[in-house]
Amino acid sequence: MKLNAGIITEKLDDTKKFYTETLGFGVAFENDFYLLMHTPNGAAEISFLKPKHPSQQPIFQAPFNGKGVYITIEIDNVDEVYRQLKQKGTKIEFDIRTEPWGDRHFAIVDPNGIGIDIVTYTKPEE
Numbered sequence: 001m002k003l004n005a006g007i008i009t010e011k012l013d014d015t016k017k018f019y020t021e022t023l024g025f026g027v028a029f030e031n032d033f034y035l036l037m038h039t040p041n042g043a044a045e046i047s048f049l050k051p052k053h054p055s056q057q058p059i060f061q062a063p064f065n066g067k068g069v070y071i072t073i074e075i076d077n078v079d080e081v082y083r084q085l086k087q088k089g090t091k092i093e094f095d096i097r098t099e100p101w102g103d104r105h106f107a108i109v110d111p112n113g114i115g116i117d118i119v120t121y122t123k124p125e126e
Contacts, residue, residue: 004036005071006047007112008063014111015048022090022108023073023116039073046071048112066113078104078120100124 009015012035019025019037025046029036033050049056051063075081082096085108093115096106105119 004045004047006049006060007069007114008049008051008060009112010050010063011111012048012050018111019046022085022088064112064114070115070117071110072117072119074119074121076120078106078118081118082106098122 007015012030012033016027016030016035016037020027024040025037026040026042027035028038028045033053033055035048036045037047038045049060052061078096082092086092090108093107093109096104098104102122102124103119104122105117107118108116110116
């Protein structure tokens with residue numbers, strides 16, 4: 001089984017630019033109403049779809065309302081990615097920190113208002 005989360009948005013161009021330039025994602029497929037992107041290593045995908053497109057069924061027509069969704073990207077070296085994004089001038093939603101349960105993470109927000117938690121999992125504090 002494979003999972004591909006999809007976000008319905010008018011902001012396909014801004015979304016493509018953000019995910020490719022900020023996070024290094026690649027484009028697996030795109031047309032005028034659909035964008036399928038993959039993580040730099042190709043292990044995971046996310047898709048974006050224009051709202052109200054006539055080729056889509058009604059359940060896939062309403063645009064994302066900007067609330068209630070987040071994405072977690074697990075990486076090996078969160079401190080390095082944090083440094084790289086700061087150097088690029090990416091707005092950091094909350095600064096890097098280590099949580100008592102073991103996450104070392106920070107967050108950014110994509111053009112659609114989706115929070116992206118960038119994390120390296122560590123052992124919880126004793």
